[in-house]
Amino acid sequence: xxxxxxxxxxxxxxxxxxxxxxxxxxxxxxxxxxxxxxxxxxxxxxxxxxxxxxxxxxxxxxxxxxxxxxxxxxxxxxxxxxxxxxxxxxxxxxxxxxxxxxxxxxxxxxxxxxxxxxxxxxxxxxxxxxxxxxxxxxxxxxxxxxxxxxxxxxxxxxxxxxxxxxxxxxxxxxxxxxxxxxxxxxxxxxxxxxxxxxxxxxxxxxxxxxxxxxxxxxxxxxxxxxxxxxxxxxxxxxxxxxxxxxxxxxxxxxxxxxxxxxxx
Amino acid sequence: xxxxxxxxxxxxxxxxxxxxxxxxxxxxxxxxxxxxxxxxxxxxxxxxxxxxxxxxxxxxxxxxxxxxxxxxxxxxxxxxxxxxxxxxxxxxxxxxxxxxxxxxxxxxxxxxxxxxxxxxxxxxxxxxxxxxxxxxxxxxxxxxxxxxxxxxxxxxxxxxxxxxxxxxxxxxxxxxxxxxxxxxxxxxxxxxxxxxxxxxxxxxxxxxxxxxxxxxxxxxxxxxxxxxxxxxxxxxxxxxxxxxxxxxxxxxxxxxxxxxxxxxxxxxxxxxxxxxxxxxxxxxxxxxxxxxxxxxxxxxxxxxxxxxxxxxxxxxxxxxxxxxxxxxxxxxxxxxxxxxxxx
Numbered sequence: 353x354x355x356x357x358x359x360x361x362x363x364x365x366x367x368x369x370x371x372x373x374x375x376x377x378x379x380x381x382x383x384x385x386x387x388x389x390x391x392x393x394x395x396x397x398x399x400x401x402x403x404x405x406x407x408x409x410x411x412x413x414x415x416x417x418x419x420x421x422x423x424x425x426x427x428x429x430x431x432x433x434x435x436x437x438x439x440x441x442x443x444x445x446x447x448x449x450x451x452x453x454x455x456x457x458x459x460x461x462x463x464x465x466x467x468x469x470x471x472x473x474x475x476x477x478x479x480x481x482x483x484x485x486x487x488x489x490x491x492x493x494x495x496x497x498x499x500x501x502x503x504x505x506x507x508x509x510x511x512x513x514x515x516x517x518x519x520x521x522x523x524x525x526x527x528x529x530x531x532x533x534x535x536x537x538x539x540x541x542x543x544x545x546x547x548x549x550x551x552x553x554x555x556x557x558x559x560x561x562x563x564x565x566x567x568x569x570x571x572x573x574x575x576x577x578x579x580x581x582x583x584x585x586x587x588x589x590x591x592x593x594x595x596x597x598x599x600x601x602x603x604x605x606x607x608x609x610x611x612x613x614x615x616x
Numbered sequence: 617x618x619x620x621x622x623x624x625x626x627x628x629x630x631x632x633x634x635x636x637x638x639x640x641x642x643x644x645x646x647x648x649x650x651x652x653x654x655x656x657x658x659x660x661x662x663x664x665x666x667x668x669x670x671x672x673x674x675x676x677x678x679x680x681x682x683x684x685x686x687x688x689x690x691x692x693x694x695x696x697x698x699x700x701x702x703x704x705x706x707x708x709x710x711x712x713x714x715x716x717x718x719x720x721x722x723x724x725x726x727x728x729x730x731x732x733x734x735x736x737x738x739x740x741x742x743x744x745x746x747x748x749x750x751x752x753x754x755x756x757x758x759x760x761x762x763x764x765x766x767x768x769x770x771x772x773x774x775x776x777x778x779x780x781x782x783x784x785x786x787x788x789x790x791x792x793x794x795x796x797x798x799x800x801x802x803x804x805x806x807x808x809x810x811x812x813x814x815x816x817x818x819x820x821x822x823x824x825x826x827x828x829x830x831x832x833x834x835x836x837x838x839x840x841x842x843x844x845x846x847x848x849x850x851x852x853x854x855x856x857x858x859x860x861x862x863x864x865x866x867x868x869x870x871x872x873x874x875x876x877x878x879x880x881x882x883x884x885x886x887x888x889x890x891x892x893x894x895x896x897x898x899x900x901x902x903x904x905x906x907x908x909x910x911x912x913x914x915x916x917x918x919x920x921x922x923x924x925x926x927x928x929x930x931x932x933x934x935x936x937x938x939x940x941x942x943x944x945x946x947x948x949x950x951x952x953x954x955x956x957x958x959x
Binding site for chain 1: 711836839842843845846847849850852853854855856857899900901902
């Protein structure tokens, strides 16, 4: 089953399209990773999935309906997005930031409700931020800050969560923190998660479904074990690589086939 | 985070913001009464307040308080509030503390529109001058936007284009002044200084009308404004119709500035300083509209009272006073920005 899909979507910013007619199904209740080299159109596709961009032709379907026919607020109640570089207002506290996630559920002159409070507290709890909820976001470490943003997206309480490079700029321990958090959200709360990631190892470990893109098209899509082959890595990333089994999880692990000094 | 809920309206605010708002309101009320009583005449507080609302209390009070001091003080309060909100919205939309209507040419544009109206139609009605100011401000804002547009609003370009446009429209004003009838030019010049002296109930009516129309619209979009501070992508993902919200807010901000200029002439720095002071006082994360309004009102009324307390030879128009306070703040902002500190 899929609540979110694209049909022959051509997406761009005017001029040459960046994504050229892709059909993508996001499997419900799973973690989907979109991978590909820089400029392959993965972030562009992601932006179209949350309606930040309109396909020039083709459609994005949310629950079978053209996402552009769904009211903005309604989209925001079903699909949450963590953008690549969101801006935290100066001086905002963790809890205030997380509370902003309730925006699509609120109306002018409608008070902060018990449901809002519950969603915020539960988001803080899931991201282990309860103890520092009154800390100022600017003063947090990179990993904590990213968790705060994820908590904001969580408080939005959408069945679908979309994250644009959630681990970029984090050190390796915090990267795995974030990935473990996403994994927990997926298994315990059955959230559908879609993320753009650069690290193939993380994609293979944490995603159930991988979409590999190249030149604005889908080169392969499926389970990590089926997608991450030596042939595909060569094809998509122009890298000669060996694919080994991760000694811990058994998932595919991509290792460049040449040592330091280069192959070419 | 301590949240306060205010009754059936369902308005929520931080306790600190609420407390600061109350304190500002109290200070404003006290200063207003002081403004009514200031000077020699021996009119009691009660008589003064009666005179404000038009209850006859006898010859000197009815005129001195009812027709001179009250409209003047009310004009200062209302225009101060308009400038405070206008600046707060603009600074929030551009995420830049330098973006205030008087700094990026919009107030000058309103001034030019009003002066052109005085020149071309020999207008004496405040409403017609106000219309001219609105047209001038909107035209200037549109030009600034067009000049700085690069696939979206680029705050720094917007501010630079605004400063440039400010000089252009001021040149137009100067030109108009040289071509005008001497009598009209005298009127226009006096008005261009920026002052609340000699303002009447008509001015108060114009100011109330502008505020009554625009402030509710802005408050209605307050949540969108706060969410827009997180970036367009985040705002859109949170269900805010980004384009519509931003346009409505920007137009309201420009109209408020235009209305303020129409009533008092351009008064600098209130719109720049009031939102910043309100932010500091409330320690609010992101724009805080009503405290900015109250702060603006308080600042302008205080500036006007200070200018009246000066010895007669030093009684400058209030705009000169606000500049004296605002200019050091501006320098401090620039100094801090040049040191790469947070803004």
